[in-house]
Amino acid sequence: MALKTKIKICGLTRREDILFLNRFPVDYVGFVLYPRSPRYVGENLKHLLGYVREDIQKVAVLVNPTYEEAKAVLDTGIDLIQLHGEETVEFAKKIGLSRVIKAFRIKDKVELDLIAPWEKAYAILTDTFVKGVPGGTGKTFNWSLAKVLVDHGYKVFLAGGITPENVKQAILTVSPYAIDLSSGVEISPGIKDYAKINNLFRQLEN
Incomplete structure (x- = not known):
């Protein structure tokens, strides 16, 4: 089964969840390296990477890392770095802009002038903007704002409260390059729900 919209499942913490996902047409998996997150994997990252199916791209989620931290993560075999803090384009260029997914938390408008310098990023x-929380909120935002970026030619990963129940509406509304799910396919933070994952791909097949 080939899906037009790419699928990223983020917040993986367990070997068994990775092995389960390997059975599905997943394009990206994400591992959180932000110590304050309940999905933080830390030193376990390299061990977990060994279980990911070969054709799936591996993404590390970082918040305001140093250059040395980002470089060390790339050296583990990670394919892409997802930056969720106040990182600058200059910083991203040092680690390789084409390997960076830059996250923007959307409140009530899209600030194209802030996003424009990132046009050569991977995506x-x-x-969703939630004060003090860099990601994984489980809350949606006004998807028409993400559509503005798609219409401007950006390669957009749509995150924020995506679930098996709303995934089709999200794709129809935004036409994103990829859909990013975390809490929407979990039992609890970092523990994936296999029934929800099955339901997700059933929805996407129809």
Whole structure:
């Protein structure tokens, strides 16, 4: 089964969840390296990467890392770095802009002038703004704002409260390059729900 919209499942923490996902047409998997997140994998990252199916791209989620931290993560075999803090384009260029997914938390408008410098990044990820929380909120935002970026030619990963129940509407509304799910396919933070994952791909097949 080939899906037009790419699928990213983020917040993986367990070997068994990775092995389960390997059975599905997943394009990206994400691992959180932000210590304050309940989905933080830390030193376990390299071990978990060994279980990911070969054709799936591996993404590390970082918040305001140093250059040394980002470089060390790339050296583990990670394919892409997703930046969720106040990182600058200059910083991203040092680690390789084409390997960076830059996250923007959307409140009530899209600030194209802030996003424009990132046009050569691997992709732009749109997530819901929640004060003090860099991602994984489980809350949606006004998807028409993400559609503005798609209409401007950006490669958009749509995140923020995506579930098996609303995934089709999200794709129809935004036409994103990829859909990014985390809490929408979980039992609890970092523990994936296999029934929800099955339902997700059933929805996408129809």
